[in-house]
Amino acid sequence: LFILLGSLAAFFLASAAAVALRFDIAERRQSEAKFRGLLESAPDAMLIIDQTGRIALINAQAEKVFGYEREEILGQRVEMLMPKRFRGQHAEHRAGYVQAPLTRPMGSSLELYGLRKDGMEFPVQISLSPLETGGHTLVSSAIRDTTDQKSRELALRQLSGRLLQSQDEERRRIAREFHDSVGQYLAAAKMELHSLQTRATWTDRGDEQQFAECSQLVGQAMGEVRTLSYLLYPPLLDDVGLPSAASEFIEGFAKRSGIQTNFETSPNFGRVRRDVELSLFRILQESLTNVHRHSGSATAHVRLVRNDGLVTLEVSDSGRGMPAASVEAFQNDLAASLGVGLRGMRERITQLGGTLHVGSNGQGTTVNATLPCSEELPRGAPSGS
Numbered sequence: 001l002f003i004l005l006g007s008l009a010a011f012f013l014a015s016a017a018a019v020a021l022r023f024d025i026a027e028r029r030q031s032e033a034k035f036r037g038l039l040e041s042a043p044d045a046m047l048i049i050d051q052t053g054r055i056a057l058i059n060a061q062a063e064k065v066f067g068y069e070r071e072e073i074l075g076q077r078v079e080m081l082m083p084k085r086f087r088g089q090h091a092e093h094r095a096g097y098v099q100a101p102l103t104r105p106m107g108s109s110l111e112l113y114g115l116r117k118d119g120m121e122f123p124v125q126i127s128l129s130p131l132e133t134g135g136h137t138l139v140s141s142a143i144r145d146t147t148d149q150k151s152r153e154l155a156l157r158q159l160s161g162r163l164l165q166s167q168d169e170e171r172r173r174i175a176r177e178f179h180d181s182v183g184q185y186l187a188a189a190k191m192e193l194h195s196l197q198t199r200a201t202w203t204d205r206g207d208e209q210q211f212a213e214c215s216q217l218v219g220q221a222m223g224e225v226r227t228l229s230y231l232l233y234p235p236l237l238d239d240v241g242l243p244s245a246a247s248e249f250i251e252g253f254a255k256r257s258g259i260q261t262n263f264e265t266s267p268n269f270g271r272v273r274r275d276v277e278l279s280l281f282r283i284l285q286e287s288l289t290n291v292h293r294h295s296g297s298a299t300a301h302v303r304l305v306r307n308d309g310l311v312t313l314e315v316s317d318s319g320r321g322m323p324a325a326s327v328e329a330f331q332n333d334l335a336a337s338l339g340v341g342l343r344g345m346r347e348r349i350t351q352l353g354g355t356l357h358v359g360s361n362g363q364g365t366t367v368n369a370t371l372p373c374s375e376e377l378p379r380g381a382p383s384g385s
């Protein structure tokens, strides 16, 4: 009986196991189909990489983006999809990732590139996530071709560069017009008034006083025109170069604002390219305007030096510092929450291949602009090769 019961139990257990196995296989097939469906419907190129760094699965989008047929890359090393210069480093990073897998963007501080079958490189954004399967960790990576995004960014930068340039030209034109027309009419009027005053014999004391007031108002208007046209475009900049123009501007700023501002520069600074001079002058103007408007500082310090092919302009104050939100917006390039001032400074510097740093805390703010610079070409020399 025991033998009979034993074999019956064995029979039941075996058939129960067979049923469970059938369910198991059906369930696995179903979830595999779901997984495939998800993989194929993803908008990004997807690669699943095994522990040895070989490509285990890809979706149709990945075939399209990299220009390969599926069979050509399945089982190959993932490094075949990146330019040679990244391969050695990538293999190391991949090993590190398997040790501590997390869902994260790849190489967030690096410009990443993919390599197509035809040898073309394209910029990519990659995000990685671990996939646990039966004791193995696979890595799924979603790859987005950012060529369009990059060219839109470039077009936007070029557009804002052109806007700044045409704004400079417009300012230069208005400054000249203002100075040469209104300024000249006022100067002529002032001379006429002066000559009239010396010739006139006043019968009414009130008339004489009124005349003197008119003459004084014309004098004030002349002063305003001069300051305004100077602020729009410093006439000295083209003629005598940045250090002298900066020095004169700083003197005027200190007088107008009451902020004690000192200026430090290299004695043999010389001339640099005209666009570099103008950009740095605009950054100086905007930084000092910011010191006056926002910092509450009683002093400011400007340093303009030239070393090893680099020009550095630094404007610092000892005021209340920028609000944390503005510092964060600047560091993360969140243009929308910044004023035109800091954004414009960054655009100007980026256009010329330089860098802009802003450091700020409760003790003050420092704006540092550094640009590569070559010697100014003699005026009239061709700028090409």
Ligand SMILES: Nc1ncnc2c1ncn2[C@@H]1O[C@H](COP(=O)(O)OP(=O)(O)OP(=O)(O)O)[C@@H](O)[C@H]1O
Pocket: 290, 291, 293, 294, 295, 317, 319, 320, 321, 322, 323, 326, 338, 339, 340, 341, 342, 343, 365
């Ligand atoms: N030297 C400074 N000290 C304190 N806060 C500053 C200083 N410079 C800038 N800020 C802060 O950073 C913000 C952004 O400056 P930004 O020059 O971009 O804009 P803005 O001066 O407000 O306006 P605008 O577009 O007219 O320049 C300012 O609103 C201010 O809060």
Ligand SMILES: [Mg+2]
Pocket: 286, 289, 290, 339, 340, 341, 342
């Ligand atoms: Mg400003």
